[in-house]
Amino acid sequence: MWYRSDTSWVFDDENVRKSLGRYLAVMKNEKTSKFMMARQLPAEFKSSDSMIELWKEHVTYTDEFYKTEHEADLGKTFFEEKLTPRKSYFDLKIEIASRILEKCHLCKRRCLVNRKKGEVGYCKCGNEIAVSSIFHHLGEEPELVPSGTIFTMGCTMRCLHCQNWRIANWIEKGALCTPKELSEEVKRLRLSGCRNANLVGGDPTPWLLQWLQTFKQVSVNIPVVWNSNAYYSHETAHLLAGFADVYLLDFKYGPGECAERISEAPNYWRMCTSNHLEASKNGELIIRVLVLPNHLECCTGPILNWIARNLGAEIRVNLMYQYRPEWHARKLPELGRRLTLEEKRTAQGLAEKAGLKNCIA
Secondary structure, X not given: OOOOHHHHHHHHOHHHHHHOHHHHHHHOOOOOOHHHHHHHOEOOOOOOOOHHHHHHHHHHHHHHHHHHHHHHHOOOOOOOOOOOOOOEHHHHHHHHHHHHHHHOOOEOOOOOOOHHHOOOOOOOOOOOOEEEEEEEEOOOXXXXXXXXXXXXXXXXXXXXXXXXXXXXXXXXXXXXXOHHHHHHHHXXXXXXXXXXXXXXXXXXXXXXXXXXXXXXXXXXXXXXEEEEOOOEOHHHHHHHOOOOOEEEEEOOOOOOOHHHHHHOOOOHHXXXXXXXXXXXXXXXXXXXXXXXXXXXXXXXXXXXXXXXXXXXXXXXXXXXXXXXXXXXXXXXXXXXXOOOHHHHHHHHHHHHHHOOOOEEO
């Protein structure tokens, strides 16, 4: 397996080792990815069980999963992939996600459409996963590259400044793929040198069932990066536990009305903060904060302060300065330009004032 020489320093970075130690170990095949462990945890459930019963079982097996993972990571038990159990914790996730699609509530919007019958909601996603592109991404965070990115169609938000607007809004058609086909693509990415499988879009949330079905068939040990806008439901957050190794989550807006005005995302702050807290409990976390012009006081400052207070000074944060007016950004005068040098300096000062010690900028 090869790595870009200009990112090899990341293995020796103390902050990266502290915040992403398990990811690095899975990447080097020193530990086992969560999805492979979840596939080996036997679970007893019936197709006739109600959703209430399935969720109760999921809580029990989630606790068991993390105990097993903890013991394996400490070397108290040795994990090796054995014969697949008749039913597993991972199968339970697939069963729940499949039922959710009948009244879809994978994201915060809770459209409740039956996607299995061809109905579509806000994201316009159906029952077959549609893929825009699959490639080695060299522009991600240094610990991720080369990243095996799989861009899927559709999104749960409508950001006026979206840089992937052709994907998010289905301007492209995308290519329909089966889980088996995608599992082979994931394997190919890993064997050709990618450090991870980076599930992105648009947003991966509408395709959670199809991603679970895909990784049910993946035969290589690879860290799963859930690259999302963080606007997903509590149910999705629970299903991601024991699946996502790294949560690469956006933190876009402060607690005011900016999210609804710019991205049609009501109650964004409440859902986003909740999902960041869940992510920090269930896996390792990288937070992306895109600095927007004229939004340092209302968004950047409150976001950085919340991160420091609730997730700690050593959480990995990518303070992003590459904003440019895309798609319909110029409909809002304050978003019609790039950042000034002074705004970049102010954002850096806000991160330092908040006490964050593990920032990429």
